[in-house]
Amino acid sequence: MKRHKDLLLHGNEACAMGALAAGMRLFAGYPITPSTEIAEFLSVELPKVGGTFIQMEDEISSMGAIIGASLAGVKSMTATSGPGFSLMQENLGFAAMAEIPCVLVNVMRGGPSTGMPTRPSQGDVMQSRWGTHGAHPIIVLSPQSVLECYTLTIHAFNLAEKYRSPVIMLMDGIVGHMWENVQLPEKIEVIDRPEPSVPPDWYNPYDNLPGGEIVPLVPFGEGYRYHVTGMVHDKSGYPTLIHEEVEQCLDKLIYKIKNNLHDIIRIEEYMLEDADICIVAHGSVARSAREAVNIARNEGLKVGLLRPITLWPFPRFHLENISKKVKLFVVPEMNYGQVYGEVLKSCPKRAVRVTRVDGELVTPAQIMEKIEGAAL
């Protein structure tokens, strides 16, 4: 694929291009608005680079197929939206439990249920965190622009390989369907799966290594025969019900993310140095929020913006640091206040929300109304 200097791109297209640049060579998906362009684009482009595109019978099997491909050593991805995301939860949990690197793109539309297929939303913030049964951490990224659809998808693959974890690209329908002129970066960092450092007889795919080092996942067929299961397993991968082993298995999932928050969490701060009010916004809403900051500053109001690029794990420490300086948090979202709830956890009684669930985008004026009403 040639990398052009200036391109007019669609968010979904940029996401698919980012995946190709990251080395993704198998896509399995099922058509659903507003994510379908990703599948359409890859059905054309993947065969050109010797990769595989397959349209599966549903989202359940799409998620299963990308896990299988990853186990065979190929970087893989699927893309979907709300109802399909619900169907993927079962195998997403499997990927988390069995520690299989893969990327799931969810271009959010209005819900619940069939909801508003052609209207954007940010209604899956909590589903992306808590949608599966049981408890496991997850990495979720939220792009705000077409360029970020490209760069963050590459980053998503890197995180997936680095932490042997499924990673979710949580795009809202606006970002996915937005057209922008972009300059793709000339140089990108691509992390590939590391080689194992031990011979097959010593290989334990789920070992707890000192310092939290993550065991490389050796592809099937390379002489490292091992067992992979969604059941709680011991370090060699076999099912176990021994208390200590159960705890080790589940704790490890938590700590491999928790111990690396500094590496995983990305945020963007805008005019926060002297701010009295901090807007917390992600995705397309962050674009409106940035504009609101500019308007507020023109009016002499000290307003800044915190944009979580990594939505999960949630940048709680950043928020807590900012909360020492600011008087109020304003949290605009295209849902009833899912990130708002997280902000409240860190800064109780000092946050207000701006919600919008009617399928229209949050406007800077709407955010300004809340800021002006706060009467500081």
Add this chain to the structure above:
Amino acid sequence: MIHTSETMYKYLRPDKKFPHVWCAGCGIGIVMGALVRAIERTGFTKDEIVLVSGIGCSGRMSTYLDFNTLHTTHGRALSFATGIKLANPELNIIVVMGDGDATAIGGNHLIHTCRRNIDLTALIINNNIYGMTGGQYSPTTPMECKASTAQYGTIEKPFDICKLVEACGASFVARSTTYHAKMLDAMLSRAIDKKGFSVVEALSQCPVQYGRRNKKGSAVDMMMWYKDNSLSNPAFKKIPPGEVGEQFPVGILVDLDEPDYLERYSQIVKKAGGDRL
């Protein structure tokens, strides 16, 4: 016998997770033995085989055998297997499922895998019941049978798995039983060698959850029932329609030579100007 034991030992993971979970009299061990002999016969190394299984009694088989093994979610084994095959066509993938796993919760995946004709071997162990969860009726429980969720008898018409997969386009379809263990390993080695999607249905007794409730006798009685009611396919076809009682055909039922999915996909790659395989 000595040879058989040696072969089994070669493929088991004896120091890992034994004793196994299967009840006394269960047929799944016989099916596992047939599968091991079939793989031995095909000559593939352990590294070249991927054994994928679903959930249920049959799903535990992947834990015990020394291949690249993957124990997936309920009904989804074929989806995972599809991804593995497309990512690495060199691997030989065998997918072990139960009747509920393959035809109820995984029914959609089964019919579409047939239609795509992906080069996988599906071994469906049909014991007519959900054994692991305690004997609930499955899509292959015969009519008017008792199950823990059908205390008054089943009222749903059962699937004929072989007819189902044949209609959906599988390249190779065969049926055997735990009584016909040697035939089963012959069917399985043919299926593994076959290019395209192959399905082998292994009828297997569940004396504990299905046999006991339905007065089918001991495990041996149930195996004898397979012997008494099975016919070769040509003999079965001679029975006039309407006179088929409980009899069923065993052996190879379908054997087609059709391009498999990857062969067709390589044409797509060519059209797109790509390079692969």
